[in-house]
Amino acid sequence: MANYNPQRIEKKWQDKWEKLGIFQARDKLKKAKFYVLVEFPYPSGEGLHVGHCRSYIAMDVLARKRRMEGFNVLFPIGWDAFGLPTENYAIKTGVAPSLATQKNTDNFRRQAKRLGLSFDWKREINTTDPNYYKWTQWIFLQLFKEGLAYKKKLPVNWCPSCKIVLANEEVINGACERCGAKVTKIEKEQWLLRITKYADRLSDDLAKVDYPGKIKILQKDWIGRSEGAEIEFPIKGSQEKIKVFTTRPDTLFGATYLVLAPEHELISKLSFTNINEIKTYIEKAKNKKEIERIALKKDKTGVELKGVKAINPATKGEIPVWVADYVLSHYGEGSIMSVPAHDERDFQFAKKYGLIIESVVIPSHKGVPREFIDYKKKETVEYWRNRIKLNGPVLIGGIVFNSGKFTGMPSEKAKWEITKFVGGKRKTQYRFRDWIFSRQRYWGEPIPLIFCEKCSWVPVLEKDLPVRLPEIKDYKPTEKGESPLAKVKNWVNVKCPSCRGQAKRETDVMPNWAGSNWYYLRYCDPKNNRKLADPKKIKYWLPVDWYNGGMEHVTLHLLYSRFIFKFLWDIGAIPKNLGSEPYKKRTAHGVILGGDGVKMSKSRGNIINPDKIVEQHSTDAMRLYTMFMGPFGEMIPWDMKGLIGARRFLEKVWRLGNQASNAKGNSLRLKKILHKAIKKVSEDIEVLKFNTAISTLMEFSNTWQQTPLDLSKEDLKDFLKILSPFAPHLTEELWEKSGFTGFCCQQKWPKADLKLIREEKINLIIQINGKVRDKIEINPGISQKEAENAVLKRERVKKWLAGKKIKKIIFVPEKLINIVV
RNA sequence: GCCGGGGUGGCGGAACUGCAAGACGCAAUGGACUCAAAAUCCAUCGAGCGCAAGCUCAUGAGGGUUGGACUCCCUCCCCCGGCACCA
Numbered sequence: 001m002a003n004y005n006p007q008r009i010e011k012k013w014q015d016k017w018e019k020l021g022i023f024q025a026r027d028k029l030k031k032a033k034f035y036v037l038v039e040f041p042y043p044s045g046e047g048l049h050v051g052h053c054r055s056y057i058a059m060d061v062l063a064r065k066r067r068m069e070g071f072n073v074l075f076p077i078g079w080d081a082f083g084l085p086t087e088n089y090a091i092k093t094g095v096a097p098s099l100a101t102q103k104n105t106d107n108f109r110r111q112a113k114r115l116g117l118s119f120d121w122k123r124e125i126n127t128t129d130p131n132y133y134k135w136t137q138w139i140f141l142q143l144f145k146e147g148l149a150y151k152k153k154l155p156v157n158w159c160p161s162c163k164i165v166l167a168n169e170e171v172i173n174g175a176c177e178r179c180g181a182k183v184t185k186i187e188k189e190q191w192l193l194r195i196t197k198y199a200d201r202l203s204d205d206l207a208k209v210d211y212p213g214k215i216k217i218l219q220k221d222w223i224g225r226s227e228g229a230e231i232e233f234p235i236k237g238s239q240e241k242i243k244v245f246t247t248r249p250d251t252l253f254g255a256t257y258l259v260l261a262p263e264h265e266l267i268s269k270l271s272f273t274n275i276n277e278i279k280t281y282i283e284k285a286k287n288k289k290e291i292e293r294i295a296l297k298k299d300k301t302g303v304e305l306k307g308v309k310a311i312n313p314a315t316k317g318e319i320p321v322w323v324a325d326y327v328l329s330h331y332g333e334g335s336i337m338s339v340p341a342h343d344e345r346d347f348q349f350a351k352k353y354g355l356i357i358e359s360v361v362i363p364s365h366k367g368v369p370r371e372f373i374d375y376k377k378k379e380t381v382e383y384w385r386n387r388i389k390l391n392g393p394v395l396i397g398g399i400v401f402n403s404g405k406f407t408g409m410p411s412e413k414a415k416w417e418i419t420k421f422v423g424g425k426r427k428t429q430y431r432f433r434d435w436i437f438s439r440q441r442y443w444g445e446p447i448p449l450i451f452c453e454k455c456s457w458v459p460v461l462e463k464d465l466p467v468r469l470p471e472i473k474d475y476k477p478t479e480k481g482e483s484p485l486a487k488v489k490n491w492v493n494v495k496c497p498s499c500r501g502q503a504k505r506e507t508d509v510m511p512n513w514a515g516s517n518w519y520y521l522r523y524c525d526p527k528n529n530r531k532l533a534d535p536k537k538i539k540y541w542l543p544v545d546w547y548n549g550g551m552e553h554v555t556l557h558l559l560y561s562r563f564i565f566k567f568l569w570d571i572g573a574i575p576k577n578l579g580s581e582p583y584k585k586r587t588a589h590g591v592i593l594g595g596d597g598v599k600m601s602k603s604r605g606n607i608i609n610p611d612k613i614v615e616q617h618s619t620d621a622m623r624l625y626t627m628f629m630g631p632f633g634e635m636i637p638w639d640m641k642g643l644i645g646a647r648r649f650l651e652k653v654w655r656l657g658n659q660a661s662n663a664k665g666n667s668l669r670l671k672k673i674l675h676k677a678i679k680k681v682s683e684d685i686e687v688l689k690f691n692t693a694i695s696t697l698m699e700f701s702n703t704w705q706q707t708p709l710d711l712s713k714e715d716l717k718d719f720l721k722i723l724s725p726f727a728p729h730l731t732e733e734l735w736e737k738s739g740f741t742g743f744c745c746q747q748k749w750p751k752a753d754l755k756l757i758r759e760e761k762i763n764l765i766i767q768i769n770g771k772v773r774d775k776i777e778i779n780p781g782i783s784q785k786e787a788e789n790a791v792l793k794r795e796r797v798k799k800w801l802a803g804k805k806i807k808k809i810i811f812v813p814e815k816l817i818n819i820v821v
Numbered sequence: 822g823c824c825g826g827g828g829u830g831g832c833g834g835a836a837c838u839g840c841a842a843g844a845c846g847c848a849a850u851g852g853a854c855u856c857a858a859a860a861u862c863c864a865u866c867g868a869g870c871g872c873a874a875g876c877u878c879a880u881g882a883g884g885g886u887u888g889g890a891c892u893c894c895c896u897c898c899c900c901c902g903g904c905a906c907c908a
Contacts, residue, residue, distance in 0.1 A: 214825060214903095221824065221904065228908080246908060259908095300906075331907045338908085344822090345906055431907050551902080628846070630833060634826090635901075639833065645846040651860090692835070695845035702845090705862095765841055770889040772841050810888055816840050820888050 004654040006618030010729040014116060022746065023067075023118040025074040029540045034071040036063045037520050037583075039549035039557075040078045040125075042512075043104035044085055048111040049600070050608045050626070050638060051550070055589045057623050058632060058690060059548050060117045064725040065685055067118075068749035074541055075118060076523040078125035079105045080516050084162070087443035090475045097443045097475070101128055111610060116619050116728050118745075123526045127445075127515030132522065134466035135532040136514050137448040139564065140437075141459045142571055144449065148194040149437065151457070155263075155286075156436065158186040163477045165190065165440055185286065188481070191438040191447060191508065195563050199223050199430045201580070202562055210585040215554045222555045224431020229415070231337065231424035233258055233310040236318060240266060242310055245332030245429055248342060250414040252314040252422065253403035254360035255337035256350070259302065259322045262286065263329035272305040278323060285325040300326045300349045312337075313422035314404070324349065332429055340393065347393040359385045361411060364398035375401035375408055435560065437511060440483045442475050444509030452496035452503035461497050467505070483507040516557055517564040520544055520582065521574075532573065539575045547583040554588060587688060590634040597637045608638050620727035621647040627690035627726060650730055652701055653723065656708050657716065657734040665710035672756050673703050674715050679752035681722045690726075697723055713738070718750040765816035766791055768800045784811040791817055 017023060038059045041052050056077075063075040079101070086097045086104075105126065112119065125132055143149040156165045161181035165188055195202075203223045206216045228247035235242065242258055260267060262285040272278065281303045302324030309318040326345060327336055340350035341359040350357050362384050364373045374380050381401060388394060397411030406414050406421075419426065438447060446467045448460040460467055470491045475484055485507040486492060496503035518532070524541040525533035549557075565582040568574045593599055594606025601607070613622045625646035630636035677700045684693035700719065704711055711719070717740060724731035724744045735744035758780055764787060766774040774796045778787065788809060791797055797819075804821040811817050 217825065218903065224904095224907065226907075244908080248908080326906045326908095328907065336908045343908070345908075348906095429907080431904095555903085625846095628833095636833075639847075641847050642833065643847095649846085655861095691833095692845080695835075698845055763841080767840080767889075770840090770887090775841070808888070810840095812840060816889090818840080818888055 004651055004730075006620060006650075006729065009733045010114075010116065010619045013729045013732045014113060017118070017743075017745075018113075018121075021122070022743065023073075023075070023120055024122050025076075025120045026072060027537055027540065028072055029536065031072040032070070033074065033541060033545075034063075034066045035074045035520075035541050035544045035546075036066065037075075037523075037544045037547040038077070039553060040080050040516070040519060041108060042083055042085075043079045043081055043101060043108045045089065045100070045104055046602070046607070047104075047107050048610055050592050050610055051589075051600075053115060053610050053622070054592055054626055054632075055548050055550070056112065056117050057115065057626050058589060058688065059546070060115075060623075061627065061685060061690065061725040062546065063118055064728065064745055065682075065749060068721065068724075068745065068747060070748070074123075074523065075120060076123045076125075076526075077112065077117075077119040077121075078123075078519060078523070079108065079127065080512070080519070081105065081126055081128040082444045082510075082515055083512050084164075084441070084443070087441060087475060088162075090443070094473075096471065098128065098471075101126075114614055114619060115610065115623065118728075123523050125519060125522050125526050127519065128443075130466045130468055131527075131529070133445045133515065135522065136445045136510065136518070137460075137465050137467060138462065138532065139518060139568070140445075140510065140514070141448055141462070141465075142573070143193060143567065144457075144459055146567075146571065148197065148567065149191055150194065151189055151191055153187055154190050154192075154436070155185045156188050156190060157183045158188075158481070159183055163440075163479075163481055165436070165438075165481070186481070188440075190436050191506075192434040193437045193563075195435045195560070196430055196433065198563050198566055199225065199432070200428075201566060202559060205562075205566075205581055208579070209581050209583060211554075211583075212587065215558070215586060215588065218555050219559055222432055222559060226429050226431075228427055228429060229419040229424045230333070230427045231313065231419065231422055233313060233319075233337065235270070235321075236309040236311060238270070240269060242266060242321070242335055243333040244335050244337045245427060246337055248339065248397075248415070249419045249424065250397065250400055250406075250411040251339040251342045251360050252312070252337070252418050253400075253406075254339040254341050254358045255312055255314075255319065256340060256356040256358050257320045257322060257338045258310050259324045259327045259336050259338055259349075260305075261327040261329035261334040262323055262325050264323070264334045266335075267305070267323060270305060270308050273307045274303070274305075277303055278305065281323060288325065300324060300345065300352065302326070302349060302353065304353075313424075314418060320355070322353075330433060331431070341388050342393050342395060344393055344395065357389055358402070359388045359394070360400060360402045361394060361397065362399045362401055363394050363396050364410070365396060368398075373399060375399050437514070438506075438508035439511050440477055440481050440507075441509055442469070442472065442477075442484045444511065445469075445514055446485070447506040447508050447510060449506045450494055450496060450503045451506065452499060452501055454501055455496055455498045455503075457506075458496055458498045458503070464497075469509075483509060485509070513557060513560050517561045518568070520547075520561075521565075521568075535575050539578060542574075542578055543582055543584045546585045546587070548587045548589060551588045551590070554586070558583075558586065587633070589632055590630075590636060592629075593635060593637040595638055595640060600638075613643065617643055617647050618650070618729075620650055620730050623728075624650065624694060624726050628694045630691055632688040632690055649698055649701065650727060652705065653727075654730065654734070656701065656704055656711075657720070658737065659708045660711050660713075660716045661738050663709050663711055663713065663716070665707065666712040667707060667710035670704060670707070670711055671715055672760055673700055674711075674719060675752045675756045676760075678718060678722055678750050679754075679757065682749070682752065685725070694726060697726075717747070720744050721747050721750055762814050764791075764814070766794070766797060767816055767818040768797070769820060770818060773797065773800050778814075780814055782814075784809075784813075784817075787811060787817055791819075 036059050038055050063073050067073045081101045086100050089100055090097045159181055161179045203220055203225055226247050228245055229249040230245055232241040232243050262282040302322045305321045308321045310321050312319050338346040340346040340357040342361055362373055362375055372380055400409050400414040401407050406418055446469055448467045450458045452458055470488050477484055478486055492505050494503055494505055521533050524537040566580050569580045596606055625643045629642055677696045680696040681693045720731045720735055728745055731744045761777050762780050764776050764778045765772055806821055808820040
């Protein structure tokens with residue numbers, strides 16, 4: 001028997017698979033399909049990360065199983081290659097991003113192939129390929145034409161070190177996500193996408209898809225829908241009104257002042273006496289960095305607009321108006337009505353500045369004694385007033401009091417009655433904002449718009465797409481923070497497509513997300529020059545049946561790409577009869593930590609290189625260990641020693657498999673255990689419990705080892721088949737060596753024989769008073785009577801029952817019998 | 822602060838809708854094979870008591886429900902992830 005030589009075997013089979021193209025998905029539009037998707041990687045200079053491997057190997061296991069189950073499987077891969085690291089590298093070294101990308105993708109491709117991943121390489125895509133980004137630009141133009149892309153001057157996050165505008169999600173605790181520098185605010189014209197228009201659908205349609213509850217909650221929280229009312233407060237002696245959004249209109253009678261955000265536009269229109277004080281405050285607020293604002297959460301500051309009085313539309317009373325930076329300009333109307341008795345923040349603020357605290361709601365939930373809910377009793381009302389002033393606000397609804405004709409009404413009802421009474425209207429507000437879609441950078445898709453003095457923004461004609469990214473030498477953004485493209489005069493200056501006059505191209509490029517918004521559609525038809533993909537093929541392959549990726553992408557990427565899909569669906573670019581969700585099922589893998597239990601990073605030097613693992617052990621060992629190390633969804637530290645177990649198992653299978661070709665026996669016992677394993681492995685893969693699937697395979701091999709010659713050829717075949725998704729090379733070699741025909745990975749997935757499994761004898765646990773005292777081997781399906789008779793005869797049982805009276809016998813068929821005395 | 826998810830041997834982790842806690846793997850210890858080592862194979866491997874059969878305790882802490890709880894309920898502690906002045 002030749003030694004197990006993974007290096008030779010693995011290369012041999014990878015070459016064979018590739019040569020015969022057996023993993024290519026065919027557009028056989030009648031056959032049952034299955035679309036397995038993994039997040040395509042950003043091809044960094046560091047090469048493939050074990051985190052990528054975890055996801056790719058897991059979905060490869062699934063894809064291989066699905067093929068064996070007879071599905072036409074699409075399992076594609078590509079490169080999300082636009083992005084900052086490559087551009088920063090270019091600034092540092094002068095190497096063109098396109099060249100660096102080429103080098104990096106070559107490396108990633110080589111690594112992926114070496115892992116035996118069954119990707120369809122014929123459909124490989126690259127977001128930086130003009131034939132690809134032509135369609136990214138095309139999608140942008142459709143958004144523009146539908147009024148969903150617009151330009152707006154915005155205070156944006158500015159990283160003084162990277163010289164780039166950052167999206168909110170790129171700012172972590174007030175610092176730049178990439179370089180760690182403190183982020184400041186500047187005003188800049190930006191392209192935005194009106195994703196908020198889709199807020200309700202993005203939230204509601206989550207009911208239609210199979211995502212883990214956790215991911216749905218994250219998305220919903222991100223969208224942050226809340227129901228409330230918009231109410232206007234007139235200003236005394238002025239035509240102006242202050243609009244506020246509130247989720248608690250039931251507390252309107254308790255609104256004792258208003259607060260405007262420092263950026264509120266009304267401030268400049270009102271006349272007040274302390275102009276200088278206000279100016280200083282606003283200036284200071286603007287320069288406050290995110291970090292400080294968060295740190296100052298507990299210590300709120302503000303200034304009163306002296307001389308300005310608003311009218312509470314419910315009480316008709318005059319109330320003061322303040323400016324404070326705890327009110328956010330971008331949420332609701334940028335102004336609030338303050339009800340200190342029923343809001344934590346308002347309470348803090350009112351206490352600090354000595355503002356009036358007026359109680360208007362008595363809580364009526366459980367835990368509050370009945371006499372304390374009786375709003376008619378003077379003492380009760382007094383009790384709540386005092387209590388709130390001393391101990392803080394009551395935040396929950398209940399019964400409204402001190403509120404004119406609404407007194408005595410439950411909060412939920414009073415909300416809408418009071419809103420109606422003051423002429424307010426119901427409103428839904430969202431926490432998330434429109435999506436900033438421009439970057440003042442080089443290495444991204446140029447935004448295909450042209451600015452003409454006469455015609456304003458004009459889309460590039462479709463026939464002129466793609467707008468190619470010009471080759472340049474100097475990749476630095478300008479000092480003003482413009483894209484380096486602004487320096488390429490002969491690219492910027494063009495004729496207006498509409499009036500043929502002098503015009504200029506937009507020099508901003510799109511953010512990273514642009515290319516990944518729709519990539520899964522391109523895989524259906526990656527070479528199409530006339531459409532982003534043939535609708536017939538989209539109709540066949542979509543929705544993606546199973547999409548796996550990192551937890552870090554479940555809010556942004558997932559939300560953005562769902563939005564773009566819905567948009568494309570709305571404009572008919574996607575067949576209507578498809579449904580408006582792109583991903584049927586989404587799962588997420590956990591992070592792999594370094595051996596020291598800390599996140600892998602270059603600076604810590606704890607990065608595991610998959611190439612080394614493959615060289616030192618084997619691809620199959622790498623695959624097996626990656627799947628075996630722990631629960632797929634959880635964070636797990638990488639353990640080099642754990643790999644040894646995987647390698648030993650493979651060696652054992654190699655030895656046993658080689659012996660099995662001269663098998664003489666045909667053990668029924670082995671067959672039964674094998675069929676149990678078939679059942680378990682089949683089920684476990686479906687719920688991503690790879691670790692227990694593999695332990696089942698190991699258990700089988702441990703039993704097999706005791707009588708290596710007792711496994712029949714047919715059973716050997718089945719064993720190799722269920723092992724093959726995990727260790728495809730080894731199983732292929734053993735398949736061939738055993739004289740079986742065809743490829744192991746193209747066999748039919750075996751079915752567990754349930755009858756065989758049921759025939760196994762079962763241990764019946766014998767308990768006395770709930771404690772295990774004995775066990776007995778029984779046939780399945782035995783009745784309680786039979787069990788009792790058998791059990792009561794046993795010596796050990798008699799000993800425990802001696803001198804005691806049996807009260808009750810509990811029988812759980814095929815599991816246990818419990819005698820209570 | 823709010824929303825999720827967790828705390829099980831020396832370690833990674835098993836345990837179905839409550840029914841033998843610790844599968845599988847790693848490490849460790851003893852043994853076989855060997856001149857020797859590696860590899861492999863066999864055995865032991867939560868704690869305590871016992872010569873043994875066996876008994877008792879044990880799934881973050883405390884309480885509860887149940888014939889029976891890692892699993893369900895209540896209170897508390899700790900860890901991880903997300904959001905964070907969203908009115």
